[in-house]
Amino acid sequence: MYAAKESHGLRLYDSELDRNSPQRLALIADLRRAVERGELTVAYQPKVDPRTGRVVGAEALARWHHPEQGPIPPDVFIPLAEHSGLVWPLTLHVLDRALRSRAEWARAGHDLHVAVNLSPNSLLDAALPDLVARLLEATGNPARALTLEITESTILTDPAGSLATLERLHALGVEISIDDFGTGYSSLGRLRELPLHEVKIDKSFVQRVAADHRDRAVVRSAVQLGHALDLRVVAEGVEDADTYAYLAAEGCDVVQGYLLSRPLPAEEFTAWLHIHSRNVTHTFG
Numbered sequence: 001m002y003a004a005k006e007s008h009g010l011r012l013y014d015s016e017l018d019r020n021s022p023q024r025l026a027l028i029a030d031l032r033r034a035v036e037r038g039e040l041t042v043a044y045q046p047k048v049d050p051r052t053g054r055v056v057g058a059e060a061l062a063r064w065h066h067p068e069q070g071p072i073p074p075d076v077f078i079p080l081a082e083h084s085g086l087v088w089p090l091t092l093h094v095l096d097r098a099l100r101s102r103a104e105w106a107r108a109g110h111d112l113h114v115a116v117n118l119s120p121n122s123l124l125d126a127a128l129p130d131l132v133a134r135l136l137e138a139t140g141n142p143a144r145a146l147t148l149e150i151t152e153s154t155i156l157t158d159p160a161g162s163l164a165t166l167e168r169l170h171a172l173g174v175e176i177s178i179d180d181f182g183t184g185y186s187s188l189g190r191l192r193e194l195p196l197h198e199v200k201i202d203k204s205f206v207q208r209v210a211a212d213h214r215d216r217a218v219v220r221s222a223v224q225l226g227h228a229l230d231l232r233v234v235a236e237g238v239e240d241a242d243t244y245a246y247l248a249a250e251g252c253d254v255v256q257g258y259l260l261s262r263p264l265p266a267e268e269f270t271a272w273l274h275i276h277s278r279n280v281t282h283t284f285g
């Protein structure tokens with residue numbers, strides 16, 4: 001192994017050595033420990049109906065606070081988990097936390113849905129639908145209260161396998177959302193074949209609608225396409241009032257972004273929810 005690397009010189013540095021660099025392996029070991037000990041937390045970001053200002057749901061986002069390095073972004077640790085067999089326990093942990101939180105909100109009178117992100121390996125695990133059914137029952141949630149967010153690239157990884165799993169989840173009553181919509185070159189025909197409830201327009205388009213007419217065209221046609229397919233259309237990455245007003249005028253069903261709230265730790269989210277629902281006439285626009 002080492003001899004081969006030396007003889008190939010720098011050429012192998014990126015691919016092989018980088019993937020097995022001591023720093024990366026140490027981070028994977030730390031992540032494994034954190035997952036095993038249940039140390040990952042979940043932050044919640046509200047999803048709001050822009051016509052009424054009401055909170056309709058929340059997205060659960062995994063958070064890892066490394067003991068020495070501080071917060072590590074999910075864009076770093078989710079791929080690490082995917083490549084080291086940790087994504088399944090991580091997904092179960094997030095699902096369990098999210099469903100427990102959702103049951104608490106319901107007990108406090110807030111009938112919201114909670115959305116959990118699924119990476120390719122967890123969607124393609126044949127055990128997922130049964131596990132979801134068990135977690136729903138154990139946490140006392142109706143299936144309609146759970147939305148699973150998947151990306152177009154996940155579906156493209158194994159179209160037949162993902163369709164089979166999506167159909168079983170759909171039969172349970174769980175809702176499915178296509179995340180980061182617009183970035184994955186999905187064909188219209190393929191989307192139509194899937195049992196979907198929601199599309200989330202990627203924030204890269206949403207963030208520039210005020211400044212760029214091409215992004216306005218993408219957003220407008222995504223809203224129309226989503227509605228033509230009887231889907232709920234969500235815009236993520238809404239950071240300012242002009243964007244909010246534009247999306248409301250275009251008929252977007254749900255908005256999510258820093259304008260409303262950053263993702264919040266569970267207790268802060270609950271407090272935010274109580275305050276916001278008392279002032280629901282405030283519509284951010």
Ligand code: C2E
Nearest residue numbers: 061062074075078094117118119237238239256257258263
């Ligand atoms: P995503 O599912 O598309 O989540 C949206 C991301 O946009 C989140 O980043 C959120 O904090 C961020 N965001 C929300 N509003 C705004 C805004 O107004 N402006 C900007 N600039 N950003 C905004 P985060 O939490 O860093 O997560 C990044 C990605 O990591 C997620 O993208 C998702 O793909 C993945 N991820 C997070 N948690 C999980 C998880 O539990 N499981 C899996 N498989 N993936 C996860």
Ligand code: MG
Nearest residue numbers: 059117149179
């Ligand atoms: Mg998401």
Ligand code: MG
Nearest residue numbers: 179180200236
């Ligand atoms: Mg997204």
Ligand code: MG
Nearest residue numbers: 179180202203
């Ligand atoms: Mg994203």
